[in-house]
Amino acid sequence: VLIKGNSMQLMDQEEAMEELDIPKHELRFTSTVQVPNIHHTVATAELMQHLKKSLKSHNVSSTTDGSILIDSVLLRVQSSDDEEQKSVNVLVSWSLHDEDLGTNIMDLLKVGLPVRTS
């Protein structure tokens, strides 16, 4: 709620900060997580599918450079020279604004993808 003189207005945090000319400070984190039982050549597609199922209330999209974007959370699968490697490293970057979503995704990735029965 923004109160100015005798008027009161309901607006979101970002609008209120702009209205009051308060400079924003963005805090971002980047960490790498190792996802077990997945090959790097199919990792982005499989992670995308898994995250779409697990995070139904969020918009999971892909970017032109092959990363996955979920709100402000960016995921990028690190390529590997070792073709035999059965896990991938995924770079996860998120803003403090999406701290809950970011840590939730880190936890999801640590557990790995569900084993397919087919």
Place this chain on the structure above:
Amino acid sequence: HDEVIHRPLLSGKLCLTSFVDDLKQEGFSDVKIEDGSSGKIILLQDTVIQIDDGSTHIVCEGSESLRIKLRDLFLKNLTAI
């Protein structure tokens, strides 16, 4: 019903001196500060912290508890302008 999630927006400026003092007090003995292209860069134990006027980026390859500690120390030293 939708869960109400607190999504904080930050404002202010980081007080670098007290942030570094707090890091040392928390046991990070090897804290290096370098000049970056647009701000300062702090290097410590598996972590790079890039600090600019309107943004800070913590690249942490350590544990989640280390990241949380750095986050909380950062928030403690972010002061209103």
